[in-house]
Amino acid sequence: MSEAAKVVSVEAIPLKIPFTHGGPSVSWAGSDWQALEIVLVRLQTDSGLVGWGEAFSYNCRRAVVAMIEDSAANVLVDKLVSERAQIMHELQVGMHLWGRYGISMFAISGIDIALWDLTAKAADRSLxxxxxxxxxxxxxxxxxxxxxxxxxxxxxxxxxxxxxxxxxxxxxxxxxxxxxxxxxxxxxxxxxxxxxxxxxxxxxxxxxxxxxxxxxxxxxxxxxxxxxxxxxxxxxxxxxxxxxxxxxxxxxxxxxxxxxxxxxxxxxxxxxxxxxxxxxxxxxxxxxxxxxxxxxxxxxxxxxxxxxxxxxxxxxxxxxxxxxxxxxxxxxxxxxxxxxxxxxxxxxxxxxxxxxxxxxxxxxxxxx
Incomplete structure (x- = not known):
């Protein structure tokens, strides 16, 4: 991936994976918690390289997916991966109306992880x-x-x-x-x-x-x-x-x-x-x-x-x-x-x- 690599696609992928834990059912937010809800963030560049991130989404996956695909994606597409710091600033400023803490920051977190994954992959090194x-x-x-x-x-x-x-x-x-x-x-x-x-x-x-x-x-x-x-x-x-x-x-x-x-x-x-x-x-x-x-x-x-x-x-x-x-x-x-x-x-x-x-x-x- 060159310094000029751009993000061309942004995808939020919600998963639900059941788990066992050796005890009685766990109650969380008024319901039994029986499965891990994971929202993967998949970013692809124009060079074909793919970066992966994860946004916190336990019991809130739909809201997190919407925040990524309906709001953040508009900022990300056509941005240079090398401009990671500027992208993060723009996302935080642009999405702060929905709260500095919580769903918007979960979405931003997943995107940032994916950008770092891309950056380290381009350098052929682990993060x-x-x-x-x-x-x-x-x-x-x-x-x-x-x-x-x-x-x-x-x-x-x-x-x-x-x-x-x-x-x-x-x-x-x-x-x-x-x-x-x-x-x-x-x-x-x-x-x-x-x-x-x-x-x-x-x-x-x-x-x-x-x-x-x-x-x-x-x-x-x-x-x-x-x-x-x-x-x-x-x-x-x-x-x-x-x-x-x-x-x-x-x-x-x-x-x-x-x-x-x-x-x-x-x-x-x-x-x-x-x-x-x-x-x-x-x-x-x-x-x-x-x-x-x-x-x-x-x-x-x-x-x-x-x-x-x-x-x-x-x-x-x-x-x-x-x-x-x-x-x-x-x-x-x-x-x-x-x-x-x-x-x-x-x-x-x-x-x-x-x-x-x-x-x-x-x-x-x-x-x-």
Whole structure:
């Protein structure tokens, strides 16, 4: 691909892939969550090269597809891939009327990932290599779903440890499941807790006091709303439990507001939400300047998974990779994205490292 390569087609491809996770059905946004909704972004240039991205779309795929194809595509077609930074600026300015955070930024994120995939493919290097990275193996942690039942949490924790994971993340909002996991894991296995913004400040104070003895590696998004950075700062100072947040923070501007509030010990940008690779790199830079740890949020199974792995491979710190502890019915990348003994091999092919399986796309594509 030459410097003059132009985008000639933009396609948003929605998929729905059922999964199992070893526990009862998961309720999310008023419905049972039984399938991964993935919106792939496919960009093709006039040279025939194809770039792939992923826009966050769990329970919102139709809106994300519409944002990409009805709004963003008009900006992208006939643009030079080498003008990636200008494209991102134009998209953010042009789409801000629909919100700086949320659906519009999910769409922009997927497009940006695809543009970086094209850029790295043109250089015949992986994205991580292009960013100066050399890590080929990443430690992975098992990110369990929300089970609510202490017995199920204990079973899944034991199962993850038996499968080689040395770090466990829970998605629970009460004390008993956390203590059940700690009892099974023992004192040596780090346990993170993601509350998904379930508590008020008063509830957080009450429960965090009970969690002090659990020796959490970090406590993630403890309060509602997630942008209440002053509350995070207060809780961080009061209990000494490391606070993590960022999966619901978009753009480096909002992250810098969070950093300036002294709200977190661990920043968690999500490449499919934050604004893609471009914004992720700005977040990482801002965090590094403030000596804040970056541990990306990545409960994904599409190009967002690969982009996160490539980004971590280029980071100076040893950062664990989040792997949702579930079994999708099909994989876009075969077994290449399955950690072995708690370690993930970073794909070394050009761009994101791998392209999605066209047969899986054909079988699981949703025609809304």
């Amino acid at each position: 991580g290599q292009m960013l100066g990275g050399n890590k080929k193996i990443l430690p992975a942690y098992a990110s369990l779903l929300k089970y609510r039942d202490p017995e199920v949490v204990a079973e899944q924790t034991a199962d993850a440890i038996a499968n080689g994971y040395g770090l466990i993340k829970l998605h629970e909002s009460t004390v008993e499941p956390v203590k059940a996991a700690r009892d099974v894991a023992g004192s040596e296995v780090p346990i993170m807790l993601d509350v998904n913004c379930a508590w008020s400040i008063s509830e957080a104070r009450q429960i965090m006091q009970q969690l002090v003895d659990c020796n959490l590696y970090w406590l993630e998004e403890p309060v509602w709303p997630p942008e209440n950075f002053s509350a995070l700062s207060t809780l961080r100072a009061e209990y000494g439990i490391p606070i993590a947040s960022g999966e619901n923070v978009c753009t480096h501007w909002q992250f810098e507001s969070m950093f300036d509030a002294n709200a977190v010990d661990v920043a968690q940008p999500s490449v499919t939400k934050v604004g893609g690779v471009t914004e992720f790199l700005e977040v990482e830079k801002a965090a590094r300047e403030r000596k804040i740890t970056v541990a990306p949020h990545s409960p994904y199974f599409g190009p967002g998974f690969l982009a996160t792995a490539q980004l971590i491979s280029a980071m100076d710190e040893d950062v664990p990779f989040e792997r949702f502890y579930m079994a999708p019915e099909a994989s876009l990348f075969g077994t290449a994205i399955d950690p072995v003994d708690g370690e993930l091999l970073v794909p070394q092919g050009p761009g994101l490292g791998l392209d999605p399986d066209p047969d899986v796309i054909l079988e699981y594509r949703v025609h809304d």
